Amino acid sequence: MRVGLFVTCLVDLMRPSIGFAALRLLEAAGCEVVVPAGQTCCGQPGYNSGDSAAARALALKLLGEFKDCDYIVAPSGSCAGMIRVHYPALFANDPVELEFIKKLSGRTYELTDFLVNVVKIKNIPGRYSGTLTYHDSCAGLRELGVQAQPRALLAKMPGVTLAEMRESTTCCGFGGTFSVKFGDISTRMADKKCAHITQTGAAAVVAGDLGCLLNIEGRLRRNGDMQTRVLHIAEVLAGEYGENAWK
Amino acid sequence: MEVTAMHFRRKATEKLNDANLQQALKKLQSRFVDSRATALAELPNFTEIRDAAADIRERAVGHLDSYLLRFEREATARGAVVHWAEDIEDANRLVVEIARRHGVRKVVKSKSMVTEECGLNDYLASVGVEVLETDLGEYILQLAHEPPSHIVAPVVHKSKEEIADLFEEKHRRPRNTQITEMCREAREVLRPGFLSADMGISGANFIIAETGSVLIVTNEGNGRLTTTLPRVHVAITGIEKVVPTLEDASTLLRLLPRSATGQSITNYVSVLTGTRGKDDPDGPEHFHIILLDNGRSRLLGTELQPMLRCIRCGACMNHCPVYQNIGGHAYGWVYPGPMGSVLTPAFVGLENAIDLPNASTFCGECAVVCPVKIPLPDLMRHLRRRQVERHLRPWSERAALRLWSWAAQHPAVYALFTRAAARLLHRLGGKKKSLRYLPGASGWTKGRDMPTPSGRTFRELYQARRAS
């Protein structure tokens, strides 16, 4: 099966290792992976700021880039959710485009959901030893039902001990531009999330969305916590994390 | 009520730093979040009931005139007088006319958010009518001259010490911080009010078209006292509160108390129909029902129509992580939290409440817990679209978004920008691999570091890998 990998704009800019980890996982699962070269952004920043026209333009661009793929997979619940749930809403009044968009959306998956429910990956390439805790990113959880899947994959890793935090499903406070526009509120929400993480005693916090991870890491470090690792689920599963992962 | 929603930002920051409020807000978790979950777990067919509840409300909202007309007919046949008010001025004027007609000098009130919209208490006071709030929370607010901060638990923001101080000052009795004693004190102070009032004013949780009835849910008993003892009862309600039948009300009653406070049923559910019969030993001689529009009909036929399904349970704000951190007063009007972020701009004007629909991460929890399936994040997003269409956003923000969108549609340009940005951020982050300050993003860096990237974008690395 031909899988188009949509790495997401945040991963592209801020943490390519996640993109390579996703690539490694999909290949380990036996997929033929293509990475359309011109991919940029799914359009969510514009969409959530009220600029639907811009979002539609980016949706059509993405449609063009990925139309020959059997599946589109993104290491992000919010971007996968944008394509899967919100793209059809964007074209609700354009029946012609809607038909193409729906086909695209119907084939779009968040990474762990794809690995568990579509390709049913058996062997996890990564090795990890220690306790970690998992934060349920909002869009993945509530738009796509991603909750059991990452835990099922972590359970296949013999060295992993999962310590659930209190309120793992409570928003970390990222929310895209919210994190800058309403920084005080966002910081307080991040602070509470960090307190729950710290309470578990886990050596690392893991999530499926880089926005959440940047937010959480930013607050941990500002609070003086330099120890707790902040990792994307793909990095843990693929065994690629850290500064040199992309080499 | 006066609108202060335009000061949301400043007030939100104040509330984050208000230690008393932060302590009080901790109670939301067990009292509202956990108890709701427990109460709903008792309903094996909860999903079915919720679907039915959403249908009932959507159907009612979709044919509001038919049901309101039937309600008016039935209520009138039982001796009630039904009035229609376009806005709060109409409503206030009607109440005063009714009060004058019946020689009313003293009013007791049970809790009604609609009367908060109207600023009714102040209006009545200005024409010399004495008003006594009887719901304990609202009574406390009346003493403190404060607005409610939650639609179900109006003084969730106050500690018992603060309330004890108020009682000591206003009741001129020794200070008491034992909660049961404080409640008894309030009972003793308020009871004479019930017994001597000329008129009782209430809201309505629902009005029932089938029977022309007003349905009120309370726990304290003040709702019953207010609508039984005085000789005049005035019920004020938003026009959207109509439901077709008694059975529909029963379905909604399975979800309203559970969603609000985790109770399987509120202590009292009163279904009030018409005036006292000639042989009835109690009940009001006169029953006036005011149907208030105040902007509700203008939501019909728009993307905001689903908001009219709201049954005022408060579950959305109880579960909203933003509300949980800032409380209700920052939202600056009657309705806080997610539902307030839609209703306030809708009723008082988007330009007066710009920040409300924006102060959300769209985590989606409000939509998950809404018993009538209102898609709150979608409605807030619609209001964000309206802001853009009406040019209410700062030009710098629109320019930045335009630039982003344009660049994202041109991969070569985008690649240039992002490669430059990745290198710059990497350089600025240095050995620590993070930044403590980022111009243009001080909202982030005031409270958090910004982890910096490795210096190369995924796309360029991937291209390089492919080439080698």
Next chain:
Amino acid sequence: MSARENILARIGKARGSSITADVDGEIRRHQRGPIPPLAGDLVKRFGERAASLASDVVQARTITEVPGLVARYLSERQLPRQGVCWPALAPYGWHSAGIELETRAARGDDLVGVTGAFAGIAETGTLMLLSGPETPATVSLLPETHVAVLESSRIVATMEQAWDRLRVERGALPRAVNFVSGPSRTADIEQTVTLGAHGPYRVLIIIVG
């Protein structure tokens, strides 16, 4: 144009040409929504639920036992043995049980009120009281202690069943239908539930038969 006309016009315009609701048909059918399954003995369920909502529940085989049960309840709690009652409950030998009850509506200083109930709803442990010439609403509301005498045959599963009973037995709704689920309560102070707000502090339900 009056407010009424303006409002109705706006609503009608927004509704546009969508079919008007068949209000008459809907009301005639008064279809029930989904009902949660309720297994087992309704009387038992009613008692358990009412108790969980802080009512005191006792059972009596016949109504003649009621005054004795009430007398015991009141003296156990050192409560005064006087109050008011509905006419239907007056003839059952209260005086011999040491309780003085007047048959009238309650006043602000009455301490005990004895009523019957139109029905009991097992789903939630709720009493259904109807106002009327022989059933003043104040008797269950003003006094600190409310005693409700409920015939076990009048316990139904759900509020929907209670509405049907009301339709069959009475036709129209009385001025007030009050569903009562225990002593009055408030949690307005620090979200701490406190029993005894403006209504009764305690409710004794005697299930008869």
